[in-house]
Amino acid sequence: MPQPQNQPTSLPTPTRPPQIVVIGNGMVGHRLVEQLQTQAGAVAPQQTPQITVICEESRLAYDRVHLSSHFDDPAPDLALATAEGYEQGGVRVVYGQAEAVDTAQKTIQVNDQTLSYDALVFATGSFPFVPPIAGRDAPGCFVYRTLDDLEQIRDAARNARSGVVIGGGLLGLEAAGALQKLGLTTHVVEFAPQLMPAQLDAEGGQTLRRTIEDMGIGVHVGKSTSEVTLDDSGRVSGLAFADGSALEADLVVFSAGIRPRDDLARASGLALGERGGIVIDDTCQTSAPGVYAVGECALHGGRIYGLVAPGYSMAKVAAASILHGLGLGNAPATFTGADLSTKLKLLGVEVGSFGDAKGVTEGCRTVSLSDNVRGTYSKLVLSADGLRMLGGLLVGDTARYNDLLDLALFGTPLTVPPETLIVPPLPGGAVLPAITNALICSCENVRADAVCNAIGEGARDIKALKSCTGAGTGCGGCVPSLHGLLQGELRRLGETVSNHLCEHFAYSRQELFNLIRVRGHRAWDGVLAAHGSGLGCEVCKPAVGSVLASLHNEYVLKPQHAPLQDTNDAFLANIQKNGTYSVMPRVPGGEITADSLIAIGEVARNFGMYCKITGGQRIDLLGAQRDDLPAIWAELIAAGFESGHAYGKSLRTIKSCVGSTWCRYGVQDSTGLAIRLELRYRGLRSPHKLKSGVSGCTRECAEARSKDFGIIATEAGWNLYVGGNGGVTPRHALLLAEGLDEQTLTRTIDRYLMFYVRTADRLQRTSAWLEGLEGGLDYLRAVIMDDSLGLCADLDAAMDQHVGSYEDEWAAALADPATPARFRTFVNADTRDTGLQWVEERGQLRPAFAHEMTQGLTPLPMAGGDD
Amino acid sequence: MTLNLNPHSSPPLPSWQRVCSLADILPGLGVCALVDGRQIAVFHVAGQVYAVSNRDPFTGADVISRGLTGSYRDREAKERPKVASPLLKHAFDLETGQSLDHADMTLPTYPARVQEGEVWIGLVD
Numbered sequence: 001m002p003q004p005q006n007q008p009t010s011l012p013t014p015t016r017p018p019q020i021v022v023i024g025n026g027m028v029g030h031r032l033v034e035q036l037q038t039q040a041g042a043v044a045p046q047q048t049p050q051i052t053v054i055c056e057e058s059r060l061a062y063d064r065v066h067l068s069s070h071f072d073d074p075a076p077d078l079a080l081a082t083a084e085g086y087e088q089g090g091v092r093v094v095y096g097q098a099e100a101v102d103t104a105q106k107t108i109q110v111n112d113q114t115l116s117y118d119a120l121v122f123a124t125g126s127f128p129f130v131p132p133i134a135g136r137d138a139p140g141c142f143v144y145r146t147l148d149d150l151e152q153i154r155d156a157a158r159n160a161r162s163g164v165v166i167g168g169g170l171l172g173l174e175a176a177g178a179l180q181k182l183g184l185t186t187h188v189v190e191f192a193p194q195l196m197p198a199q200l201d202a203e204g205g206q207t208l209r210r211t212i213e214d215m216g217i218g219v220h221v222g223k224s225t226s227e228v229t230l231d232d233s234g235r236v237s238g239l240a241f242a243d244g245s246a247l248e249a250d251l252v253v254f255s256a257g258i259r260p261r262d263d264l265a266r267a268s269g270l271a272l273g274e275r276g277g278i279v280i281d282d283t284c285q286t287s288a289p290g291v292y293a294v295g296e297c298a299l300h301g302g303r304i305y306g307l308v309a310p311g312y313s314m315a316k317v318a319a320a321s322i323l324h325g326l327g328l329g330n331a332p333a334t335f336t337g338a339d340l341s342t343k344l345k346l347l348g349v350e351v352g353s354f355g356d357a358k359g360v361t362e363g364c365r366t367v368s369l370s371d372n373v374r375g376t377y378s379k380l381v382l383s384a385d386g387l388r389m390l391g392g393l394l395v396g397d398t399a400r401y402n403d404l405l406d407l408a409l410f411g412t413p414l415t416v417p418p419e420t421l422i423v424p425p426l427p428g429g430a431v432l433p434a435i436t437n438a439l440i441c442s443c444e445n446v447r448a449d450a451v452c453n454a455i456g457e458g459a460r461d462i463k464a465l466k467s468c469t470g471a472g473t474g475c476g477g478c479v480p481s482l483h484g485l486l487q488g489e490l491r492r493l494g495e496t497v498s499n500h501l502c503e504h505f506a507y508s509r510q511e512l513f514n515l516i517r518v519r520g521h522r523a524w525d526g527v528l529a530a531h532g533s534g535l536g537c538e539v540c541k542p543a544v545g546s547v548l549a550s551l552h553n554e555y556v557l558k559p560q561h562a563p564l565q566d567t568n569d570a571f572l573a574n575i576q577k578n579g580t581y582s583v584m585p586r587v588p589g590g591e592i593t594a595d596s597l598i599a600i601g602e603v604a605r606n607f608g609m610y611c612k613i614t615g616g617q618r619i620d621l622l623g624a625q626r627d628d629l630p631a632i633w634a635e636l637i638a639a640g641f642e643s644g645h646a647y648g649k650s651l652r653t654i655k656s657c658v659g660s661t662w663c664r665y666g667v668q669d670s671t672g673l674a675i676r677l678e679l680r681y682r683g684l685r686s687p688h689k690l691k692s693g694v695s696g697c698t699r700e701c702a703e704a705r706s707k708d709f710g711i712i713a714t715e716a717g718w719n720l721y722v723g724g725n726g727g728v729t730p731r732h733a734l735l736l737a738e739g740l741d742e743q744t745l746t747r748t749i750d751r752y753l754m755f756y757v758r759t760a761d762r763l764q765r766t767s768a769w770l771e772g773l774e775g776g777l778d779y780l781r782a783v784i785m786d787d788s789l790g791l792c793a794d795l796d797a798a799m800d801q802h803v804g805s806y807e808d809e810w811a812a813a814l815a816d817p818a819t820p821a822r823f824r825t826f827v828n829a830d831t832r833d834t835g836l837q838w839v840e841e842r843g844q845l846r847p848a849f850a851h852e853m854t855q856g857l858t859p860l861p862m863a864g865g866d867d
Numbered sequence: 868m869t870l871n872l873n874p875h876s877s878p879p880l881p882s883w884q885r886v887c888s889l890a891d892i893l894p895g896l897g898v899c900a901l902v903d904g905r906q907i908a909v910f911h912v913a914g915q916v917y918a919v920s921n922r923d924p925f926t927g928a929d930v931i932s933r934g935l936t937g938s939y940r941d942r943e944a945k946e947r948p949k950v951a952s953p954l955l956k957h958a959f960d961l962e963t964g965q966s967l968d969h970a971d972m973t974l975p976t977y978p979a980r981v982q983e984g985e986v987w988i989g990l991v992d
Contacts, residue, residue, distance in 0.1 A: 503940065535895075535913055537937030538951035538958070563895030567933045567953035575953055579928040827887040827898035827909070835906065835922075835929050850927065 018049040018326045021108055021117040023098045023264070025053050028295030028311035029123030030061030030081045035319035037089055043328050049118075052092045054110050057146060060086070060093065065308055065344075068178035070150050078147070101268035103288040119290050119322040122265055122278055123315075126258035126296035126306070131166070135228030140236030140251045144175040153253065157182040160250030164188070164239060166225055167255035168195040170346065175255045176217055177347040187218035187247060189239065191256075194221055199342065199353040200393055203370055207377035207395045211349050214375075220247065228252055258306055260297040273299040282334040284318035290325060292318045301337055310338030339409065343394075343401045349375075352398035355391025355408035356381050364390055367418045371396075374790045378422035380404070387413045389421075397790075403481055406438040423514050440481050441471035448485060455489045462486065462774065483774075501762060502539040504532045509687065509762045513547050517758075522552060523560040542566045543762045546649055549685035550757045551798075553805040555812045557822070568647035571626050571823065572633075572809055578836055578847040582622040583609070583632055585641035586682065589656045589674030589694070590617025599639030607632055610844045615726075616653030616691065618644060623845060625833060627825045633810045642808040645683055649763075651690045654678040655703065659696025659713065668713035670696035673742065677711075680746065683806050684753060687760040687769075691725070705733045708766040709749055714738070718745045722752055722780070723770035731767040734777055737785065750799040751784035751792055758795075881978055881989025889916070889981050897950065899932035902988055907977055908932035909986060910961060912948045917961040918977035918988050923952040924966075930954055931974065939967060 020036060022029050033051055040048055060081040069076050086093055100109040101120065108115050128143035130136050142153050144165075157163065163179040165172045168190025179186040190197070194205030195212070209219050224242040231237040238248040260277045262270075271279040271287035277299025284292045284300075294314040296306055305311060314335050323329030341354030359366055363384035370377045376396030380389055389408045394401055404421060407414070414421075438448045446469050454468045465482055466472045472482050487499065499508040507515065512531065521527045527544050528536055536544075545564030549556055556562070556569050568574050573581035585600065600619050604611050607628055609621040624632055633643075646652060654677050657663065659670030674694040684690070693704035694711045704710025710721040710733045717739035724733025737748060760769040773779055782788035784795070813819050825833050837848035886900035892911035899921050900907045906921035908931040921929045934950040939958070941947050948961040958967040959974045966972035978989035 504937070534940070534946050535936065535938035535948065537939065537949070538935040538956055541935055541937065559893055563893055563936070566935065567930070570933065575930070575933075577926065577928065577954065579930040579933075579954070821891070825899065826901040826906075827891055829901040831901065833906075833929065 016050075017047060018118045018328070019052065019116055020049045020119045020121070020322060020326075021052045021054065021115055022121045022123055023054045023108070024123035024125055024295075024297075025055040025057070025061045025081065025093075026123060026125045026295065027061060027064055027080065027308050028125070028315050029053070029121075031312050032121060032123055032294055032315040032319055033081075033086075033089075033091055035316050036322065037091075039319050039323055040328060043323075047328060048090070049323075049326065049328070050090070050092065052094060052115060052117075053086070054094050054096065054098045054108075056095075056097050057148065058095065059147065062147060064145075067144070067147070067150060068174050068181065070147060071154065071178055071181035098264055101264065101291075103268055103270075103291060106290065117290070118326055119292065121318060121322070122262075122270075122286070122291070122293040122297055123295050124261040124264065124297045126260050126304075128254055129257040129259050130254045131225070131256055133225060133227050135230055135236070136254070138228060138230050138234060138236050141228060142251065142253045144171060144178070144253050144255045150178065153178065153251070154182060156251050157184055160184060162187070162249045163251045163253065164247060164249040165253045165255055166239070167257065168192070168219070168221060169198055169255070169257070170196060170344070171258075172255040173212070173346040175253045176212075179251075179253065180215070180217060180347075184251075185218075186216075187220060187249065188212070189223050189225060189241075189247070190219075190221045191224055192221065195219065196351070199351065199357065200395065201358055201379065203368065204351075204377050204379065204393045204395045207370065207372075207375065208346075208349060208351065210372070211375045211396065212347055215347060217347070218247075258296060260299070260304055262297055265293070265297070273302065273304075277304045280314075280335075282317075282336055283321035284314050284335055285321060285325075292322060294318045300335060303337070305338055305340075307338075307340065307342055309342070310340075313338055341391075341405050341408075343398050350394070350396060350398040352394035352401040352405075353392075354401070354405040355389070357391045357393050359391070361390050367422065369419070369422045373793060376790075380418050380422060382414075382418060386418070389414060389418070402439055410438065417515075419518060420511070420514065423518055438481075440485060441469075446471035451482065451485050452489050455486060456493070460486075460490075499761065501543055502537055504528070504534045504536050504540050507531065509543055509547070510759050512544070513550075513758055516544070516547050517551055522548065522554075524548075524564050525560070538566070539762070542569070542649075545569070546685045546687070550802075553683070553685075553802055555807070555816075556809065557813060557816065557818075559818075562822075571629060572643060572647055572813060573624065573626075573629055574647045576622060576847070579833075580622070580836065580847070581624045581626060581629060582620050582646070583624050583629070583636075584614070584618050584620050584644040584646035585636050586644035586678070587618050588678040588682075589654055589671050591656075591671050591675060596640065599636070599641070603632060603635045603639070606635065608845060610846060614653075617655045618646065618653055620646075623838075623847075625825065625836070626823050627832065630814060630819055630823050634814060637808075637811055637814065643683075643810040645809075648683075648685060649688055650683060650685045651678070651681040651692070654681075654692040654694060655707075656694045657696050657701040659694075663696055665699055666696035666713070667715050668696055668718070670694040670702065670711075670713055673711065673718070674702075676742075677746070677749065680803055681749075681753065683809070684757070684802055686753070686757050688763050688765045690753070690766070706730065707733060709733070709752060711745065717741055720745060720748060722777075723767045725765050725767050727765075729767075733767075734770070736777065736781060747796065748784060751795045752780070754795040754798045755780070755784055755791070758798075881991045883980075883987045883989050885985050885987050887986050889984050889986055892916075892986070895936055897932040897934065897936065899929070900988060903990060905990075906932075907988055908934075908950075909979060909988065910936055910948075910950060912936045912961060913938075915948070916979045916981055916986055917948065917950075918979035919950070919959065919961065919964050920975040920977075922974075923954055923957065924972050924974065925952065925957045926954045928954055931959075936961070 062078040094110050096111040098110045106117050128145050162185040164187040165175045166189050168188045176186050176188045194202050195208050225239050226242045227240050229238045229240050236252050240246045262272055262276050262278050265278045278286055278293040278297055280293050280298045280300050286293050295311040317333045317335040320333040343352040359381040365382045365386055368379035378394050380392040388411050391408050440446050450469050459465045500506050541564040604621050610623050612620045614620050654674040656671045656674035660666035660668055690708045692709050693702035693707045695702040695704045696713045704712050705721050706724045706726050712719045719738040720736045721733035722736045724731050837853050838845040839848045884902050892898050897908050897910040900909050906929045908919050908921040910917045921931045923930050930953050933953045936950050938946045939949050949958050950961050951958040964974035964976040980987050
């Protein structure tokens with residue numbers, strides 16, 4: 001109630017506040033109200049315009065884009081505007097249908113009122129187009145536009161079993177989703193030969209079709225509906241098509257396009273387009289002064305925009321124009337057309353279309369990736385020279401939509417092979433090239449310049465960037481871009497940060513891994529020619545060798561692979577400080593028979609080798625000259641041993657305790673599991689060495705938590721820990737999952753290892769890799785246990801391929817006729833290396849130290865295998 | 868025929884010894900030849916052969932022939948051949964023997980040539 005003492009401050013002003021009337025309260029109409037309120041914020045209170053909204057529906061603005069979610073249980077609140085909100089903002093709402101606008105008198109009739117306006121806005125939207133076919137008005141026929149339409153459909157669905165949507169475009173598919181949510185057998189009929197013909201090409205339409213059909217929705221493309229068939233009672237019974245075929249359905253929903261609602265504007269004498277639509281200029285003003293139009297009823301540049309984003313742009317421009325026209329604002333903004341790029345989710349399928357998505361530019365080229373396994377299709381449209389992106393399509397996965405859209409809009413020359421832009425993203429992976437002020441984070445609307453400023457002001461990592469820009473704090477999808485931008489900017493600032501493998505390859509190991517995988521390279525020469533420069537070096541050659549081995553698992557000493565191998569892999573043994581090698585046969589799980597122990601002892605004695613038990617439960621034989629290695633291995637293989645891969649960046653050992661087999665505390669057979677796992681992962685080439693342990697109870701005698709993957713038995717199953725190591729920076733492994741059965745455990749380790757193999761940097765242990773993984777353990781869990789990237793089938797297949805193609809490298813080496821020549825000490829002499837000097841200590845031979853050699857000790861020849 | 872005379876080697880003329888066939892050295896790899904009691908690492912890189920001492924001056928071990936070969940860019944951005952010791956990965960210019968890690972370390976180099984598919988090493992002293 002007004003208080004008398006308030007009167008002095010609210011004296012009547014000589015002029016009434018300006019009156020703005022908005023016809024229509026759809027999404028764009030509501031946005032216009034918000035924009036008017038926001039933009040008028042700086043206006044003196046007495047001049048604040050009075051906004052009146054004419055609302056035809058019984059409810060205020062709601063989210064029409066997500067209409068089908070109205071059938072979800074629970075149904076989300078789609079309301080965008082509330083009566084309370086409008087009231088608090090001083091917005092008056094008149095429910096009813098606007099009639100008779102007098103543009104000369106500046107009045108409008110609604111119900112029985114006459115409203116005066118200083119500015120009038122048509123935000124009347126559109127109505128669904130219903131093709132003129134017989135039966136279209138019969139009971140059982142509906143349109144799909146308003147919540148009231150949906151309520152009617154829901155009522156009808158109670159007595160129906162099947163429904164058909166006429167129209168396979170964006171809205172039609174939304175409608176189909178709605179019918180399916182109502183439990184109806186659902187069909188979609190499209191006149192064009194594919195789904196979403198306005199946005200997608202044929203392949204994209206096909207990908208979408210497959211996915212939608214997999215959901216149980218019938219898709220009928222290339223069908224011209226000739227009539228809605230009726231039963232005896234005059235109710236809908238189905239559709240008849242021009243080709244003579246028919247489809248039974250209990251209800252029909254028309255969703256075959258929209259038409260602008262311009263009838264009132266026409267009656268008011270406003271200029272309309274030939275095929276409808278209220279003509280507006282760049283300020284959103286119609287042919288009548290002070291009258292504006294926004295959204296789907298407006299025709300700008302001969303075009304009607306049926307998407308919400310251009311409507312919102314118009315609302316912003318119209319608000320500025322209106323306030324300017326009322327003398328309340330600065331220079332008006334202009335609407336000069338909108339990009340029709342769009343990203344949306346239809347029936348749960350992500351679809352994105354941007355720029356010249358269909359490749360209509362003359363001479364354009366395309367790169368596409370159609371993945372029937374993941375149900376994704378990506379296409380990039382490139383300029384004739386292949387250097388710039390013009391547009392593209394994404395079906396099934398739109399994670400990179402914003403980045404690609406920006407590349408297309410800015411037309412920045414591509415600095416990476418375009419196909420790398422549509423390979424499924426991996427964390428920390430291939431990053432789009434930095435472009436002028438690209439949109440980095442679409443959730444928080446952070447652009448590159450803001451990120452660069454933050455870096456310039458001292459932010460040096462993702463965490464700092466997140467806290468000072470907000471980027472990456474939403475969905476997190478932009479974190480890889482953020483990472484790339486950080487690296488690029490630090491380089492620009494002269495700080496040496498590079499994840500390039502070496503001077504010969506301007507790619508990280510992960511990027512190179514993807515290139516090699518996607519391009520199908522099988523040898524070094526092809527990789528170097530396609531992606532590198534110079535002759536390579538001691539860094540990139542073993543890295544590429546390791547990637548090729550991870551992917552194809554071929555014998556590493558094939559002539560095309562041998563020059564890539566570090567000396568350990570080249571001689572399948574570990575080089576020691578005097579140039580001799582150590583030999584370590586596999587002892588799976590550390591379990592070994594007496595006969596095997598004796599056999600190892602005999603080999604060591606025959607070749608005069610120094611013996612030591614290692615921390616990984618193996619027996620290391622040291623001091624072998626390389627020309628003895630084949631003979632040593634011939635004896636070991638004859639005794640039943642195989643390569644232990646102690647020399648490789650590969651699985652080394654899986655250590656175990658005796659577990660429930662012997663130990664009074666053990667709850668599971670840790671030794672048995674360790675052996676099975678070691679035999680599964682043996683020979684797996686990886687970015688760094690891999691170690692593991694299996695403990696039979698929580699006492700953890702196998703020290704599993706200091707391993708890259710460690711398994712600890714509980715009575716409920718196996719607990720899996722990942723990312724541990726000893727070494728310079730000891731790390732305890734973290735609990736990834738608990739209570740697993742062996743099958744689940746094995747699959748989880750499969751994926752963990754393959755994901756690491758594919759995405760880690762060169763010589764990056766699992767602990768550092770895990771720390772660098774944005775989202776850490778939760779992210780890893782999502783990827784390998786919940787399949788959040790859709791990668792699991794691929795990772796599983798890769799591991800199966802590894803397991804299936806394993807062969808003992810030493811057996812292969814002994815079968816290789818090139819081996820004797822390769823292992824000779826001298827290419828031109830059969831003599832042995834005479835430069836080696838040995839000292840006896842505690843009953844064994846060890847290399848002489850430098851001071852011992854200067855004392856002139858007599859070189860002790862190795863006891864040879866050549867006698 | 869491929870001939871690359873080491874610019875640091877000086878007259879008198881070397882006495883040449885055949886050490887192996889070029890086919891005995893896989894492209895990109897090296898072998899060790901025993902020539903007059905000396906261990907000489909012989910590499911076959913990008914169509915050329917190079918001969919350097921097999922002893923790694925940083926560790927004293929005879930291992931250079933087992934190093935990975937490759938290239939690096941010198942100050943004039945010219946791509947030059949190199950080899951990295953397998954022990955501690957110290958790298959050397961294959962032509963000059965110059966260490967790329969320490970200015971005052973070098974590998975002795977030897978003239979090498981290929982004639983009718985055979986690799987010859989020249990010794991000067």
